[in-house]
Every structure is written in C-alpha cells, then in structure tokens.
Amino acid sequence: MKKILMVLVLGGCLLSGSLLIAGADKKEAAQAYDEDTYGPEAPIVWVKPVKSVVFEHKIHTMDAGLACDSCHDDLFEMESGAAEEKDDFTMATLYKGGYCGSCHDGSTSFASNTRCASCHIGVRGHDRLNNKGGTATKSH
Amino acid sequence: MRIDDLEQMESEDVNTLPSVERRALLKFGLAVTGMYLGGSILSLATVRNAHGSTIVPEVGKYPYSPHYSMVIREKRCIDCELCKEACAKTNHVPKYGFRTTILEKRRALEGNKFETTFMPVLCNHCNNPPCVRVCPTTATWKDKKTGIVGIFKPSFCIGCKTCVTACPYNARYFNEERRVIDKCDFCFESRLSKGGTITACAEACPADVRVFGNLADPASRVFKLVHTPETIVWVLRPETGAIPNVFYINA
Numbered sequence: 001m002k003k004i005l006m007v008l009v010l011g012g013c014l015l016s017g018s019l020l021i022a023g024a025d026k027k028e029a030a031q032a033y034d035e036d037t038y039g040p041e042a043p044i045v046w047v048k049p050v051k052s053v054v055f056e057h058k059i060h061t062m063d064a065g066l067a068c069d070s071c072h073d074d075l076f077e078m079e080s081g082a083a084e085e086k087d088d089f090t091m092a093t094l095y096k097g098g099y100c101g102s103c104h105d106g107s108t109s110f111a112s113n114t115r116c117a118s119c120h121i122g123v124r125g126h127d128r129l130n131n132k133g134g135t136a137t138k139s140h
Numbered sequence: 141m142r143i144d145d146l147e148q149m150e151s152e153d154v155n156t157l158p159s160v161e162r163r164a165l166l167k168f169g170l171a172v173t174g175m176y177l178g179g180s181i182l183s184l185a186t187v188r189n190a191h192g193s194t195i196v197p198e199v200g201k202y203p204y205s206p207h208y209s210m211v212i213r214e215k216r217c218i219d220c221e222l223c224k225e226a227c228a229k230t231n232h233v234p235k236y237g238f239r240t241t242i243l244e245k246r247r248a249l250e251g252n253k254f255e256t257t258f259m260p261v262l263c264n265h266c267n268n269p270p271c272v273r274v275c276p277t278t279a280t281w282k283d284k285k286t287g288i289v290g291i292f293k294p295s296f297c298i299g300c301k302t303c304v305t306a307c308p309y310n311a312r313y314f315n316e317e318r319r320v321i322d323k324c325d326f327c328f329e330s331r332l333s334k335g336g337t338i339t340a341c342a343e344a345c346p347a348d349v350r351v352f353g354n355l356a357d358p359a360s361r362v363f364k365l366v367h368t369p370e371t372i373v374w375v376l377r378p379e380t381g382a383i384p385n386v387f388y389i390n391a
Contacts, residue, residue: 050220050346116347117256122219124244125256 038062040080045121045129048084052126053119055100075102195375196366196387197355203267204287206354208326209385210262210342211365217242217258217349226344230330231322237313239263239324240341260349262341263311263324264376264384265289271303271312280321283328287385290325297321308380326352355385365389 033041039057046053060066072078076099083089083099094101094112100119104112121129150156197203219242227239240262247255265282269289272282279296280303282289291297297320304312304321315322326332327339342350353362366373371391375384 050218050222052220115255116216116218117258120218120220121256122242122244122258123221124219124242124258 033058033062039068043129044080045126046081046084046089047126049090050120051123052121054121054125054129055119071102075099195378196373199358199367202356204283204285205356206286207356207385208265208286208288208332209353209355209362209387210326210339211351211362212260212386212388213349213351213365213391214259214388215257215390216347217260218347219244219258220346222344222346223260223341223350226340227324230327230340233322234315234317237315237322239311239322259388260341261309261311261376262386263289263307263326264309264382264386265324265326266382266384268381268383270306270308270380270382274302274306276300276302286326286328286332288326288328288332289323290328291321291323294318294320308377308382309384362387365391 035041038061041058044055044057046055060071061068076083089099091112093099094104097105101112103109106114110118221242223240224238224242227233231239233239240260243259243261245257245259247257249255265288267287269282272280272289275281277293277296277298279291279293279298280289281292283292299314299319299321301314301321304314312321312323314320327336327341330336331338331340339350339352342352351361351365353360355362355366357363365371366387366389368391371389374388375386376388378384
C-alpha cells in the first residue's frame with residue numbers, strides 16, 4: 001500500500017514538473033521573434049570604415065518599440081550593407097545627426113560619442129560572432 | 141617506589157618554583173615576542189620609502205629626456221586593431237607574436253547586460269624593468285637617454301626567455317625566424333631613430349586612444365593628459381614596483 005502511494009506521489013511530482021516546463025515553452029513561443037514584424041534576427045555587422053560594428057534589429061524594434069519606417073528608407077536603405085559602402089558612413093556624420101546619430105544624440109538615446117564599445121564589438125567580437133560557441137581563434 | 145617515599149619527596153609543581161626562575165622564563169618569552177613585534181613595527185616604518193601611491197612622476201622629476209611614454213585613453217578603444225596591423229607592418233611582427241595587443245574586459249550590468257571595455261597593452265618601458273634585471277647577456281637594455289626598453293644588442297640574445305617570464309606585462313615574444321626575443325621599442329628602430337616622432341600604433345589609431353610623447357616636456361600632450369586636474373590615472377600592475385611608463389586614463 002505504502003509503495004503504491006509513493007509511486008503515485010512521485011508520478012504526480014514528475015507530471016507537474018513536465019507540465020510546468022511545457023508551459024514555459026509555450027510562453028517563450030508566444031514571445032518568439034517575428035522577422036516580418038521586427039526585421040532580420042541575425043545581427044548586422046559593419047566592417048567599414050573600421051572593424052566591427054554590430055546592429056541588432058531586436059533591440060531596436062522588439063525591445064525599444066521602433067517601427068521599420070523610423071529608420072528605413074530615410075536613414076538606412078533596406079538593402080543590407082548599403083550604408084557601409086558610402087563615404088560618409090563615419091562617426092563625424094553620426095555626430096551631425098546622420099545614420100545612427102539621428103537617435104543616438106544624447107537625448108533620444110545615448111550619444112554616439114559615448115559608450116563606444118556598446119556597438120563597436122571590434123575584431124574580437126567579430127571573430128566571436130563568426131564562430132559561435134567556439135572559442136576565439138586569437139591566442140592573445 | 142613506595143607511596144610513603146613519594147610523599148617525602150619535594151614537590152615539582154609550579155607553586156614551589158623559585159620566583160627567579162619564573163622571571164627568567166617570562167623574560168625569555170617577552171624577548172621572543174618583542175623581537176617579532178619589533179620586526180613588524182620596523183617594517184611598517186620602512187613603508188614610507190616605498191612611494192606606492194605615486195604612479196605619475198612628479199613634475200620635474202622625470203629620469204629621462206626625452207622621457208617617452210604613452211597615454212591610453214582606454215574607454216575610447218573600439219578594438220579595430222588598426223594599431224596592431226600598423227605595428228606588425230612597421231616592425232615586421234610575425235603572426236604568432238605581438239608587440240602590442242588589445243585585451244577585453246567584461247563587466248556585468250543589471251538585467252543580464254554587460255559592458256565591454258577594450259584595453260590596449262604594450263611594453264610599459266618601466267623605469268625599473270624586471271626584464272632588464274634578469275637578462276644574463278645584457279642583450280636587452282633600458283636606454284639611458286630615452287628610457288626605452290629594447291633588445292639593443294640582438295646578437296647577444298641567447299633566447300633563454302628569462303625576460304619573457306620576468307615581464308609583468310607579457311610584452312615579449314620569441315621571434316622564431318630571427319632567433320631573438322622581440323618586443324615593442326616605441327618604434328625606436330623603425331621610426332624614432334630615423335627622425336620620426338610618433339609610434340606606428342599611435343599614428344594608426346582612428347579613435348585617438350594612444351597618445352605618444354615626451355612626458356618630460358610640459359608642452360606635450362602626454363604631459364597635459366596625465367597632469368590634468370580630476371583625471372584618474374592608473375597603470376597596470378603597480379604592485380610589481382616596475383614603475384611603468386604607459387598610463388591609462390578615461391578622459
């Protein structure tokens with residue numbers, strides 16, 4: 001009798017556990033990233049004029065609530081990599097309110113001449129993105 | 141021995157010890173304690189000569205002229221590594237070695253975020269260089285005029301790598317091709333000795349992180365940067381007593 005009770009209690013615990021996990025999965029699924037609404041999920045990495053700057057649509061659209069037309073097509077063309085082909089894609093332009101500097105001006109969001117390494121991931125960050133999970137290939 | 145005989149014997153417990161003997165023991169104990177105590181008091185007193193708090197030399201007390209140094213404006217570094225490229229090109233640094241490199245620090249912020257800081261490192265051209273002290277052949281030397289630490293006599297280098305181990309900043313590597321230790325010499329051989337005034341890395345830096353110059357010259361930018369009021373200036377591993385000449389600021 002005792003054994004049967006034990007099995008029942010254990011079974012109950014396991015069942016509720018699995019239900020909880022399933023519930024969590026469902027919750028996550030509800031918050032899934034929708035590329036059609038929020039833009040490409042993969043980070044945009046610019047390597048010109050310097051290596052490397054990262055931009056994530058998720059942070060700006062899904063998290064910050066910006067709409068696509070906040071930046072496209074006035075500040076940035078839809079085509080990826082179009083901006084970095086232009087000669088004026090520099091910090092100097094950003095300080096004058098161009099490209100990212102349109103919002104990163106110190107009032108809407110942090111100014112472009114502060115918190116450099118928030119966007120500049122450098123050569124190290126670039127390498128890390130390129131071999132996800134693997135350790136950086138650089139020895140130093 | 142019988143119990144009756146035992147009762148007749150003189151007691152050896154502490155109550156019967158003569159006071160002279162007790163005093164002698166106490167004196168001995170105090171002497172031992174006093175010696176250790178005196179020692180620690182002495183070493184506390186000598187700390188005054190260590191100058192541990194002064195990272196930046198006092199104005200007018202620069203041992204070299206020109207006193208070459210570099211100021212790293214750390215938070216501006218974006219790890220574009222143009223400095224590394226320029227250095228490797230100028231000084232023929234092989235892929236496996238480095239004269240300067242960029243380290244990365246990560247600090248956790250609230251809400252699963254983190255802040256990245258890139259930290260350029262190079263030879264600190266210490267005033268008291270541990271690498272020079274250990275070199276058995278005097279191949280590496282601190283130039284008496286400029287204070288630059290370099291392998292000024294490469295033919296003397298036997299590749300024992302003792303200096304590599306001694307350096308607190310990991311600023312040296314063994315050049316396999318030349319069979320000589322190689323390190324940053326503030327571009328002395330490639331530029332300064334040929335009339336240049338700036339290192340390749342400082343020239344290549346697009347973010348104005350690396351400022352190179354003569355610390356002994358009050359008109360120089362390095363002097364102004366490290367002597368600006370309310371600027372926090374720090375050096376790497378000050379506890380080694382090497383007295384480095386690469387200063388870090390966040391201004």
